[in-house]
Amino acid sequence: xxxxxxxxxxxxxxxxxxxxxxxxxxxxxxxxxxxxxxxxxxxxxxxxxxxxxxxxxxxxxxxxxxxxxxxxxxxxxxxxxxxxxxxxxxxxxxxxxxxxxxxxxxxxxxxxxxxxxxxxxxxxxxxxxxxxxxxxxxxxxx
Numbered sequence: 001x002x003x004x005x006x007x008x009x010x011x012x013x014x015x016x017x018x019x020x021x022x023x024x025x026x027x028x029x030x031x032x033x034x035x036x037x038x039x040x041x042x043x044x045x046x047x048x049x050x051x052x053x054x055x056x057x058x059x060x061x062x063x064x065x066x067x068x069x070x071x072x073x074x075x076x077x078x079x080x081x082x083x084x085x086x087x088x089x090x091x092x093x094x095x096x097x098x099x100x101x102x103x104x105x106x107x108x109x110x111x112x113x114x115x116x117x118x119x120x121x122x123x124x125x126x127x128x129x130x131x132x133x134x135x136x137x138x139x140x141x142x
Contacts (some may be wrong), residue, residue, distance in 0.1 A: 017130040026128060028066040028093065035062045038115035039073035040102040045122045051135040066091065071100075089122075099124045100136065 033051035037043065051064065064073040074086035089102045102118040125137040 018069055032065040035064045038062050038085055038087055040051040040063055040122050047139045048139040053133050096126050097124055098127050
């Protein structure tokens with residue numbers, strides 16, 4: 001009888017872990033957010049990142065998109081005569097933690113700066129979905 005309980009306990013733990021991992025993937029993968037910054041640009045290692053639902057009526061400002069363990073963070077605007085900056089990176093998820101790695105920063109349109117290869121982890125963050133649908137990411141201190 002004890003063996004049955006043990007097996008049942010293990011099966012339930014595995015199912016719960018799979019649900020948590022799926023929730024993490026569903027929050028980020030294939031989603032675009034308005035952000036309070038271009039992730040990894042001015043502050044290479046920000047302490048706090050807020051991701052808000054993308055406003056389909058006004059899809060401009062700082063936008064971050066997550067897809068297949070990659071992300072792109074940059075500024076979008078309706079006019080075409082400005083400096084545009086895009087940060088390319090990778091992310092990994094484990095439960096409620098997300099690790100961000102920056103590959104490069106690209107400058108385009110009216111920017112005069114050369115692209116920068118970064119290849120650096122900027123940190124691991126805990127993430128929490130807020131009641132309003134925003135996702136708040138807080139850096140884990142070492």
